[in-house]
Amino acid sequence: MLYYPEPLARVISELQKLPTIGPKTAQRLAFFLLRMPESETTKLVQAISDVKTLLSYCDICGNITDRSPCYICTDPERDLQTICVIEDPDDLLAIERTKEYNGLYHALMGVLSPLDGVGPNDLRIDPLFERIRNENIKEVILATNYTTEGQATALYLTKRLENAGIVITRIAYGIPVGGDLEYIDEVTLAKALEGRRRV
Amino acid sequence: MLYYPEPLARVISELQKLPTIGPKTAQRLAFFLLRMPESETTKLVQAISDVKTLLSYCDICGNITDRSPCYICTDPERDLQTICVIEDPDDLLAIERTKEYNGLYHALMGVLSPLDGVGPNDLRIDPLFERIRNENIKEVILATNYTTEGQATALYLTKRLENAGIVITRIAYGIPVGGDLEYIDEVTLAKALEGRRRV
Numbered sequence: 560m561l562y563y564p565e566p567l568a569r570v571i572s573e574l575q576k577l578p579t580i581g582p583k584t585a586q587r588l589a590f591f592l593l594r595m596p597e598s599e600t601t602k603l604v605q606a607i608s609d610v611k612t613l614l615s616y617c618d619i620c621g622n623i624t625d626r627s628p629c630y631i632c633t634d635p636e637r638d639l640q641t642i643c644v645i646e647d648p649d650d651l652l653a654i655e656r657t658k659e660y661n662g663l664y665h666a667l668m669g670v671l672s673p674l675d676g677v678g679p680n681d682l683r684i685d686p687l688f689e690r691i692r693n694e695n696i697k698e699v700i701l702a703t704n705y706t707t708e709g710q711a712t713a714l715y716l717t718k719r720l721e722n723a724g725i726v727i728t729r730i731a732y733g734i735p736v737g738g739d740l741e742y743i744d745e746v747t748l749a750k751a752l753e754g755r756r757r758v
Numbered sequence: 759m760l761y762y763p764e765p766l767a768r769v770i771s772e773l774q775k776l777p778t779i780g781p782k783t784a785q786r787l788a789f790f791l792l793r794m795p796e797s798e799t800t801k802l803v804q805a806i807s808d809v810k811t812l813l814s815y816c817d818i819c820g821n822i823t824d825r826s827p828c829y830i831c832t833d834p835e836r837d838l839q840t841i842c843v844i845e846d847p848d849d850l851l852a853i854e855r856t857k858e859y860n861g862l863y864h865a866l867m868g869v870l871s872p873l874d875g876v877g878p879n880d881l882r883i884d885p886l887f888e889r890i891r892n893e894n895i896k897e898v899i900l901a902t903n904y905t906t907e908g909q910a911t912a913l914y915l916t917k918r919l920e921n922a923g924i925v926i927t928r929i930a931y932g933i934p935v936g937g938d939l940e941y942i943d944e945v946t947l948a949k950a951l952e953g954r955r956r957v
Binding site: 563564565566567569570572573574576577578579584587588589590591592593597599600602603604606607608609610611613614623624625648649652 | 762765768771775783787788802803808812
């Protein structure tokens, strides 16, 4: 950082705090910002600020939204008897993009992770049970990730829900569409075999 | 972008205007910004704004600086008889990092590019000749890039400087240090052969 004037060194250091941005990219971005028309940087700065001031999480499902309840929770066209439980709001957007799901969501805002000190009370688990009690829910789809923590969280929820008289499902794991058996890791392949269905 | 609230869609679109940031990275950065503490995003936003308001180009050499003339042009320890001509201020920083050069610089702020409508009057070429006339310059090092435009610019400057009574040099092109002959493109290899020296 030796020869950078302070404002340049500072923007490079701030940019490096973002994911996927290393020292080289941060430097390249900094020079680009320097050359950008001021009207463009103003728009960028405004957009970053607005993300913090205009957006929050839906009080019901945890979706990222500019109003609460969000557009999904208030949509009368959606299936109000199904809740898909996800780790983070990002996962909601991924599922929405498939256009295959028309139910409600519930973001836990994390996963159970005893090593990191994250227990059931640190997640939005109580609000989930409250919704299940108060709304007319028939099915809970557990769509946490296929990681140790995601699996443990799904297991924990399954145990607590088993006497609630609702259908509990877990999304399927297997070979990704377009995936080549030769290059799939063995754990995924084992899951794909285990989850095989009659054709 | 279908399911994004407007501020989120906007920051993703603004981030995508930056180099190296595609749609996936922009989305990832946007979610990261959303989760970042507000104190951190404030620092980022301030740093980006400061780059535009606090920095400019040195009136003499074109270096990126928070005061003009810059710290290089005002450094009495530097060799005031040598000017290294570069395309952009970024190149200055690259050369400074080598710690091998102690002379002055002159950034042209671009290269001659007739196809893009960039002629000598669009670059800082007249100020270069003015410096050569008024300062006691003994050597001009042409360090434009090894591209068609960079070469044309070096050739143009060489022609205009040939009767100025100063030494004109071009930086060397060849095999990068650590480069493996097998993987070097043939143009670079040809240049390396052409530029061979007695050992």
